[in-house]
Amino acid sequence: xxxxxxxxxxxxxxxxxxxxxxxxxxxxxxxxxxxxxxxxxxxxxxxxxxxxxxxxxxxxxxxxxxxxxxxxxxxxxxxxxxxxxxxxxxxxxxxxxxxxxxxxxxxxxxxxxxxxxxxxxxxxxxxxxxxxxxxxxxxxxxxxxxxxxxxxxxxxxxxxxxxxxxxxxxxxxxxxxxxxxxxxxxxxxxxxxxxxxxxxxxxxxxxxxxxxxxxxxxxxxxxxxxxxxxxxxxxxxxxxxxxxxxxxxxxxxxxxxxxxxxxxx
Amino acid sequence: xxxxxxxxxxxxxxxxxxxxxxxxxxxxxxxxxxxxxxxxxxxxxxxxxxxxxxxxxxxxxxxxxxxxxxxxxxxxxxxxxxxxxxxxxxxxxxxxxxxxxxxxxxxxxxxxxxxxxxxxxxxxxxxxxxxxxxxxxxxxxxxxxxxxxxxxxxxxxxxxxxxxxxxxxxxxxxxxxxxxxxxxxxxxxxxxxxxxxxxxxxxxxxxxxxxxxxxxxxxxxxxxxxxxxxxxxxxxxxxxxxxxxxxxxxxxxxxxxxxxxxxxxxxxxxxx
Numbered sequence: 359x360x361x362x363x364x365x366x367x368x369x370x371x372x373x374x375x376x377x378x379x380x381x382x383x384x385x386x387x388x389x390x391x392x393x394x395x396x397x398x399x400x401x402x403x404x405x406x407x408x409x410x411x412x413x414x415x416x417x418x419x420x421x422x423x424x425x426x427x428x429x430x431x432x433x434x435x436x437x438x439x440x441x442x443x444x445x446x447x448x449x450x451x452x453x454x455x456x457x458x459x460x461x462x463x464x465x466x467x468x469x470x471x472x473x474x475x476x477x478x479x480x481x482x483x484x485x486x487x488x489x490x491x492x493x494x495x496x497x498x499x500x501x502x503x504x505x506x507x508x509x510x511x512x513x514x515x516x517x518x519x520x521x522x523x524x525x526x527x528x529x530x531x532x533x534x535x536x537x538x539x540x541x542x543x544x545x546x547x548x549x550x551x552x553x554x555x556x557x558x559x560x561x562x563x564x565x566x567x568x569x570x571x572x573x574x575x576x577x578x579x580x581x582x583x584x585x586x587x588x589x590x591x592x593x594x595x596x597x598x599x600x601x602x603x604x605x606x607x608x609x610x611x612x613x614x615x616x617x618x619x620x621x622x623x
Numbered sequence: 624x625x626x627x628x629x630x631x632x633x634x635x636x637x638x639x640x641x642x643x644x645x646x647x648x649x650x651x652x653x654x655x656x657x658x659x660x661x662x663x664x665x666x667x668x669x670x671x672x673x674x675x676x677x678x679x680x681x682x683x684x685x686x687x688x689x690x691x692x693x694x695x696x697x698x699x700x701x702x703x704x705x706x707x708x709x710x711x712x713x714x715x716x717x718x719x720x721x722x723x724x725x726x727x728x729x730x731x732x733x734x735x736x737x738x739x740x741x742x743x744x745x746x747x748x749x750x751x752x753x754x755x756x757x758x759x760x761x762x763x764x765x766x767x768x769x770x771x772x773x774x775x776x777x778x779x780x781x782x783x784x785x786x787x788x789x790x791x792x793x794x795x796x797x798x799x800x801x802x803x804x805x806x807x808x809x810x811x812x813x814x815x816x817x818x819x820x821x822x823x824x825x826x827x828x829x830x831x832x833x834x835x836x837x838x839x840x841x842x843x844x845x846x847x848x849x850x851x852x853x854x855x856x857x858x859x860x861x862x863x864x865x866x867x868x869x870x871x872x873x874x875x876x877x878x879x880x881x882x883x884x885x886x887x888x889x890x891x892x893x894x895x
Contacts, residue, residue: 410802437808448803452821461817465808472813514803521807 360386360557361407361525366416368402368581376402378581380416384525389551389558391572391589393565395601399581400561404527407559408440409433421524438465441518441556443547445530447510451503455494455513458502459485462520481520488516492546508539515547519554526551526558533563540564544571565597685866692874693867697860701872704856705879707770708842711852715774716835719781720827726782727789728815734793743786750783755841759850770851777838777845784837788830789823796822825894832887839883843876 361384368377376399384390392400405411407418409425418425425436441462449458463481464472471477489495492512502510511531518526528547532540544560548571551558562568568575569589577585577600584599585592594606644650694701729735729743755776762772762779796819804818846854853872860869 408806410806434808434810437806440806442803442806444799444803446799448797448799450800450804450818450821451797452824453817461804461809462807464804464810464813464817469810469812469816472809473816517803517807527806 359383360388360421361559362417362419363403363407364417364419366403366406366418367414368399368406368411369414376581377406377413380578380581380583382576382583382586384557384559386524387551387555387557388574389548389560389572390574390576391568392559392561392576392578393563393568393600394578396563398578400578401529403578404442404529404559404561407525407527408437408442410442434465438521439524441521441523441526443511443514443518443526443528443531445533447507447514447534449502449505449510449513449517452501454499454501455489455505456482456485456498458513459489459516459520462517465521485516485520488519489513491550492516507535508543511535511539511543512546515543515550519550523556526556526560528558528560530561530563532567540567541570548572565592568592688866689870689873691867692870693865694871694874697856697865697868697871700856700859701853701868701875704846704853704872705875708839708846708852708854709879711770711774711777711842712835712838715777716781716831716838718774719778719834719838720785720831722778723782723785723789724827726786727793730786730790731793733796733798734815734819743790747783747787747790750779751787755780756844756848759845759848763849768849768851773842773845773850773852776850777841780841781834781838784834785830789827792823792826793819828894829887829891832890836880836883836887840876840880 361382363380363382366377366380366382367375369375380399380403382403392403394400402411406413407420407425409418409428413426416426420436420439423436425433428436450461453461457475460475460477460481463477466481467477486495486498489498492515494509494512494516497505497509502513505513514531526547531543531547535543544567547558547560550556560568560572569592573589575585575587575589575592576583577596579600585596587596597606598604642650644653726743726746729739730747732740735743758779759772759776762775766772766775800822801814801818804814809817842852843854843857846852846856847858849855853876857869857872857876860866860872
């Protein structure tokens with residue numbers, strides 16, 4: 359197992375119990391979608407993995423290293439191996455595309471080298487290669503806030519890949535994108551994971567997208583895992599356990615129609 | 624559909640925009656109180672119109688003494704004072720801004736732990752409590768008359784001003800951008816340089832330019848308490864009843880303040 363989460367619990371200082379004794383294991387190279395209603399603890403869960411949010415109890419083990427017990431320096435080294443992709447892209451808006459991409463290497467270079475933007479040549483080369491791969495090689499010196507949503511998210515993906523991660527933590531990558539761009543971004547993430555043998559945990563609201571792009575789906579409700587199975591097993595009954603009572607027939611049918619459309623195209 | 628009809632027209636007629644103070648009793652009490660105070664206060668002002676008209680004439684003579692401004696007689700004194708003021712301004716702004724950055728970081732609640740936060744907020748409060756002239760009097764007493772006292776004063780005042788406003792800007796940053804930098808495995812200083820600095824840089828530059836402008840104006844005042852600069856020259860001119868020279872000094876100050884004003888607002892526009 360690449361990532362093993364056991365007994366993970368998070369209680370915020372406000373008293374809200376965001377995660378209750380969560381166990382989850384992700385093998386190497388598996389792309390997994392984490393679905394659930396707003397406030398179910400999806401964001402908290404992936405932030406506990408790289409300890410942007412400090413878990414209250416439980417352990418997170420990444421490739422044999424217990425992340426939950428690490429000191430500050432060791433934690434930074436562990437974070438390098440977990441790339442993160444954010445809902446609102448979270449690019450540093452006043453920096454250029456290239457600077458944002460190179461910020462993925464911050465864990466590998468010293469402070470003064472990063473201050474003067476003196477990154478190793480091979481890092482810059484890799485940055486150009488990846489930007490070309492996502493079709494943004496012509497925009498390296500544009501400021502991040504001059505890009506469209508889809509372009510920004512692609513820069514966010516490249517930044518995460520620059521870390522040479524083993525695992526991607528993806529937090530609602532499509533929540534602020536239109537349906538077409540959402541599909542392109544999801545496709546890109548899944549393709550890149552396959553190319554590089556990366557595992558990914560993708561938090562996602564859109565059930566149809568989750569079904570379409572992830573083979574394994576985990577459902578979180580009120581801080582607890584209530585479903586863990588393949589995309590095909592996801593039916594109206596399961597969705598009711600995750601989200602509560604609702605007419606799910608359309609959600610699932612919409613997805614099938616979408617796939618037919620994709621096949622036809 | 625529903626049994627009881629809803630009369631939107633009647634509801635619209637009855638609707639009033641909510642007042643500033645909800646309770647009508649309190650509202651009218653506050654309004655009446657304010658009016659009463661204004662009337663009583665106006666009635667308590669004693670104006671001696673005869674004295675005022677006499678003063679007007681005296682002021683006219685005083686102002687007439689300013690014309691024409693005499694730039695030439697005390698040319699070297701004016702130039703020396705001006706140069707001293709400019710030096711004080713630039714050095715104290717540079718030193719103050721440099722020192723204010725660590726204080727600002729320490730005074731930002733989202734970066735600093737509680738004890739550091741309280742210490743830095745304390746420094747800011749101390750620096751901002753006292754007006755520059757009062758601080759200048761203290762420094763003159765400590766290091767003697769001259770521009771050193773003025774420079775220390777302005778540096779000290781700059782720290783409080785810059786640190787407070789930059790700390791507020793740091794507290795207002797987009798948290799996700801900083802979070803994303805942390806997620807890459809960046810160190811704390813890298814987080815500052817990559818996640819925080821780009822977000823506060825425009826304000827840092829803009830405020831520095833603005834503070835340079837303020838410091839020059841303050842340096843003219845500080846001379847009056849013996850802290851050096853062009854204010855010293857101005858003070859001496861008044862003491863000797865050389866109003867034409869004083870006028871020349873004032874013209875120079877106005878010209879430089881205007882230039883500083885325009886350039887600092889230009890810089891602020893440019894960095895946005």
